[in-house]
Every structure is written in C-alpha cells, then in structure tokens.
Amino acid sequence: MGGPRIVGINASGTIAVAWDMFGGTMAIDTVNGTISLLGFGNDLRPPGDGGHVISTDNNGGFVWDSVNGKRQIGDIDNYCVPTSVNSRGQVVGYLFPTAGGPPQAFLWDDVNGLQKLGTLGGDESFAWQINDTMIAGTSKVADGNTHVFYGKLDGGKPDLQITGFTVTPDPKKTPASNKGKGKGSEKDNDDSKNAKTATVKVFVANQGSGNAVASSTKIVDGKKLLTTLATPAIPAGQSVTLTYTWDLKKVEEGKHTLTATADSAAQVTETNETNNTFKTTFTIKED
Numbered sequence: 555m556g557g558p559r560i561v562g563i564n565a566s567g568t569i570a571v572a573w574d575m576f577g578g579t580m581a582i583d584t585v586n587g588t589i590s591l592l593g594f595g596n597d598l599r600p601p602g603d604g605g606h607v608i609s610t611d612n613n614g615g616f617v618w619d620s621v622n623g624k625r626q627i628g629d630i631d632n633y634c635v636p637t638s639v640n641s642r643g644q645v646v647g648y649l650f651p652t653a654g655g656p657p658q659a660f661l662w663d664d665v666n667g668l669q670k671l672g673t674l675g676g677d678e679s680f681a682w683q684i685n686d687t688m689i690a691g692t693s694k695v696a697d698g699n700t701h702v703f704y705g706k707l708d709g710g711k712p713d714l715q716i717t718g719f720t721v722t723p724d725p726k727k728t729p730a731s732n733k734g735k736g737k738g739s740e741k742d743n744d745d746s747k748n749a750k751t752a753t754v755k756v757f758v759a760n761q762g763s764g765n766a767v768a769s770s771t772k773i774v775d776g777k778k779l780l781t782t783l784a785t786p787a788i789p790a791g792q793s794v795t796l797t798y799t800w801d802l803k804k805v806e807e808g809k810h811t812l813t814a815t816a817d818s819a820a821q822v823t824e825t826n827e828t829n830n831t832f833k834t835t836f837t838i839k840e841d
C-alpha cells in the first residue's frame with residue numbers, strides 16, 4: 555500500500571491521483587498528455603465534468619484545471635474544505651473560521667470569490683454537492699437537529715443600488731408648519747402648501763447578475779433616522795419601489811439632506827458594497 559490511487563476520472567479524460575502514504579496528489583490531463591503535481595494534502599475528490607480537481611493542502615482548499623492551474627480557495631480568515639465542483643469551476647464545501655467557530659457551508663468561484671451560505675437557524679452547515687444548476691447540503695436548525703438544504707444557482711452576485719427617489723408634494727413647496735404668514739399667504743399657494751405629510755418613494759434596483767435576498771433600506775434626514783423599510787428579494791436586473799409617509803408637522807425649516815441606503819443591514823453579499831447610497835438636498839421654508 556502507499557502507491558498511487560485513482561480517485562476518479564471524468565468524461566473529458568482528467569484523472570485525479572493520490573498517494574495515501576505520502577499525501578501527494580496529482581492531476582493527469584490525458585487529452586494534452588500533461589501531469590500536474592498538486593502538492594501534499596488530503597480530501598482529493600474525483601474531477602468535475604469541466605476537468606476541475608479539488609483538494610486541500612496546508613493552506614486550505616484549492617481547485618485546479620489544465621487552463622488556469624492551481625488556485626487557492628478561502629483566505630486568511632477561513633480554512634476551506636472543498637467537497638464538490640461543477641463544470642463551470644464553481645466549488646462548494648465547508649469552512650472553519652481561523653478565529654474559531656463552527657463550520658459553515660460555502661460557495662466559491664473565480665469571479666465572486668468565497669461566499670458563506672449561512673445556516674437554517676442552527677450553528678453549522680455543510681455544502682456537499684453542486685452541479686450546474688443547484689447546491690445541496692446539510693445544516694443544523696435551531697433545535698439542534700440536522701436538515702437537508704438545497705438551492706438554485708443564480709449565476710452571479712447581486713448589486714443593489716438606489717437609482718433615485720421622489721418626495722410628493724415637493725418639500726420646497728411644503729411649509730414646516732401650517733401657520734400662514736402675511737395677507738393671502740394660504741390663498742396664494744396651491745394645496746401642497748397645506749400638506750402635513752409627504753410621500754417618499756425610493757427606487758431600489760438590482761444591477762448585478764445574481765438574485766438579491768430580502769434586505770432593508772434606510773432613509774435618514776441629515777443624521778436623523780426616518781425609517782427602515784423592509785425590502786423584498788429582487789431578481790437580477792429588476793427593481794422595486796418602496797414607499798414611506800413622512801410626517802412634516804415637526805420638520806424644521808432650512809436645508810435638509812435625505813439619504814437612502816440599500817441593504818443597510820448588510821444582508822446581501824454584493825459585487826460592489828460601496829454604491830448603495832443616494833442623496834438629495836433641498837430647503838424647506840415657510841412662506
């Protein structure tokens with residue numbers, strides 16, 4: 555014992571080989587006639603349909619293919635153990651935080667990097683299998699039992715952005731209070747002058763290539779929080795309109811800056827986490 559062991563071979567002729575005694579691994583590309591030494595490690599898996607080989611070494615998980623070579627999975631904060639890879643090179647498995655803590659299921663690819671998949675309410679989860687459309691794994695629930703989970707791949711990450719918002723009636727035409735000053739002050743203005751509330755509509759768009767889970771959108775006036783709005787899941791390329799009724803009775807006159815922030819509770823993993831805010835400035839005055 556201790557000689558080469560064939561771990562698996564795929565339809566395109568990639569062979570994964572391990573030496574149990576020494577812990578060495580290699581990949582053989584029979585089409586191009588090349589042999590790639592993958593280093594010492596454990597957990598070598600059968601190659602995927604796209605010719606990808608996954609395993610672990612001293613630095614954690616890695617994926618290899620004949621075009622891109624060996625790439626490490628994970629980062630300084632997480633030691634990753636890959637369990638399955640699909641034909642596109644997307645990898646699933648479980649990770650151990652280097653700071654300590656229970657294992658967590660993950661999804662990794664070259665474009666989006668490492669993504670934690672969370673749990674079903676318990677403290678640990680494992681992703682075991684992936685194909686080109688779905689992920690399947692197991693997770694503990696709140697009572698400590700283990701359940702199966704599965705989900706569809708959306709092909710990429712979301713990118714939530716506030717594309718704008720409107721305030722009706724226009725605050726520039728709305729007094730801070732309902733006190734008329736001067737002869738004919740009420741008569742000379744339209745009905746919006748008498749409004750005690752304004753309707754704020756916020757437009758949240760998902761500009762990314764993946765679906766966004768449900769999240770929160772925050773609206774502030776200067777530094778004062780006005781509201782946090784529940785935001786539904788938004789498919790890639792689509793948008794939603796959120797509505798808030800702004801009480802103007804106690805709003806002071808002067809310059810105001812309304813700021814809307816998408817995913818204010820950081821519930822969505824996005825391609826760009828820095829473009830979630832939209833601001834508009836106006837002056838409220840009493841005529």
